[in-house]
Amino acid sequence: MRFMYIVTSPQPQIGPTPALLEAVGKLAEREIKAGRMLDTGGLMPLAAGAQVHIADGKLSVTDGPFVEAKEVIGGYAIFELRDRDEALAMAREFMQLHLEHLPGWNGTCEVRAFATQGPPQVHDIGCNAAAG
Amino acid sequence: MPPQAEIERLILATWRVEQPRLMTSLSRMLRDVPVAEDFTQDALVAALQHWPSTGVPDNPGAWLMATAKRRAFDHLRQRRMIARKHGLIAGDMEREQQAMPDPDAALDDEIGDEMLRLVFTACHPLLSREARAALALRMICGLTTAEIARAFLLSDATVAQRIVRAKRTLSEAGLHYETPRGEQLSVRLASVCEVVYLVFNEGYVAAHGDDWHRPQLCNEALRMGRVLTALAPQQPETHGLLALMELNASRMAARVDARGAPVLLMDQNRALWDQLQISRGLRALARARALGGTGFYALQAAIVACHAQARGREDTDWRRIAALYDELARLVSSPVIELNRAVAIGMAEGAGAGLAIVERIAESGALNTYHLLSSVRGDFLFKLGRHCEARAAFEQAAGLAGNRREAEFLLRRAAEAAAAASP
Incomplete structure (x- = not known):
């Protein structure tokens, strides 16, 4: 089951500290080598991109200057995981790094499941946590 | 809950x-x-x-x-x-x-080495294929014994015993911590790839089967395939294996109909094929080729890629597929590969040419308990208008099929042949 993680923050001025970048880098390397992370990336401010709108049946393009948005998307990651529980645990671990390495920062990691085509597939390995 | x-x-x-x-x-x-x-x-x-x-x-x-x-x-x-x-x-x-070094600090530089060591230990050729599969699912994918047991339709006790015995074998042989290097590496990788492919096929054969734990094995195998390509990026066969699994998995949604009955590749709705997964598979195949990959998995992936890139039966490059099977047969002599080559030749040159190969395999007796031999034979006979013989072949195939869905499908084809035979 595929998930996209989108990190937003109302404080875009607080950039990542070197310690956070290092910790996140380590996590990313581990997850790629564990075969779970498929892609990740940071996003430049909107000024480096553009917006194409449709309103009242008309198409228009805004390529700056932009009014500062309340929540800014700073980065994303795509994971292949077994189920929603695992996706949540992964997001907690990721945000824990922010808690430790970026004091005073507020933000959200949104976890979104990808839509799949065809008949509903079985994603959940769903075993009662019987260890052993 | x-x-x-x-x-x-x-x-x-x-x-x-x-x-x-x-x-x-x-x-x-x-x-x-x-x-x-x-x-x-x-x-x-x-x-x-x-x-x-x-x-x-x-x-x-x-x-x-x-x-x-x-x-x-x-x-x-x-x-x-x-x-x-x-x-x-x-x-x-x-x-x-x-x-003693702080394990976390040490890990910073060595996660790749450690993961690779896990993979090689779990898939040590000293262990049986079944033991390797169970250990790999435990150590690399983090499945519990109960989950592995369910996925392989075994009892918890059987799997637990298999794991304990495998670990003991490794310990007694002193093979509990080693990474092969140099020439040893590619030899040992073959043992790893074999296990990953075994796990994938267990899940693939059972996709949408009676127990929904089994299809999950495909995802576990894909994950192990990604682990391998991340850890051994210079090895063409790991990319070939990943390509083969991605390309086969891309057809998952199209392989069964609404009632859960299997749909043959040529009859599948190609709009249901997962194009994202196909493009990942083709990328991995290109990587395998760039590294000089013409091995067992890369060749099979190249065959599957011919299907993945075709719009339909007529559009499929059957001659290339037959040539790839030829190459594959030179690499590993196997009646199953020969059977697949027969199918490709049948498509490229007609049912008669395909049937001739199938009859040769049947005469050798190599596959006489393999349901797909009878099934392919039935298909060629049907196309040649030899409906009575086709019916008998399909019925024989149904009797040999291990999967209930497949048996039902073959009996339907037998009935179809019977109907065509009666005036």
Whole structure:
């Protein structure tokens, strides 16, 4: 089951500290080598991109200057995981790094499941946590 | 879901996320992969005992790591105590313990090495294929014994025993911590790829089967395939294997109809093929080729890629497929590959040419309990208008099929042939 993680923050001025970048880098390397992370990336401010709108049946393009948005998307990651529980645990671990390495920062990691085509597939390995 | 089951599910998910870190850290610390696996599982058991009453800790990953490390230290201490009887003094032990590198810090540079070591230990050629598959699913994918048992339709006890025995074999042979290098590497990778492909096929054959645990095996195998390409990026066969699995998995949604009956490749609705997965498969295949890959998996992936890129039966490059099967047959002589070549030749040159190859295989007796031989034979006979013989072949195939859905499908084809035979 595929998930996209989108990190937003109302404080875009607080950039990542070197310690956070290092910790996140380590996590990313581990997850790629564990075969779970498929892609990740940071996003430049909107000024480096553009917006194409449709309103009242008309198409228009805004390529700056932009009014500062309340929540800014700073980065994303795509994971292949077994189920929603695992996706949540992964997001907690990721945000824990922010808690430790970026004091005073507020933000959200949104976890979104990808839509799949065809008949509903079985994603959940769903075993009662019987260890052993 | 009752609260107890709910919290157990959460604990298992949390543990799974931490499992690769626990495994790699502990195996580095203990220099013993099977024992590291024991303590990784112990941490899960400890969490299942404590968290339902204490709640999930703020930093569950740190808790699991601390618990596992404490047990690992106890284990080391015990081992040293035994060693001390043989002359080691206590002071040495203390000093050594303090000098022991912090497993987390050491891991920074070496996660790849440790993961690779896990993969190679779990898939050691000394072990049977079944034991390798079970160990790989435990050590690399973090599945529990119960989950592995369900996926392979075995009892928990059988799988547990298989794992214990495999670990003992590794320990007794002194093979519990090693990474092959140089020439050994590609030889040992073949043993790993074989296991990954076995796991994939177990899931693929059962896709949408009676037990929904089995299809999950495809995802586990894909994950192991990604692990391999990340760890051994210069090995063409790992990319070939990943390509083959991605391309086959891309047809998952189209392989069965609404009633759960299998749909043959040529009859599948290609709009249901997962184009994203196909493009990932083609990328991996291109990488395999760039590295000079013309091995077992890369060749099969190239065959599947011919289908993935075709709009339909007429659009398929059957001559190229037949040529690739030819190449594959030169690499591994196998009647199953010959059977597949017969299918391709049948498409490229007509049912008669295909049937001639099938009859040769049948005469050799190599596949006389393999349902697909009779099934392909029935198909060619049907196309040639020899309906009575086709019916008999399909009925024979149905009797040999191990999967209920497949048997039903073959009986339908037999009925179709019977209807065509009667005036």
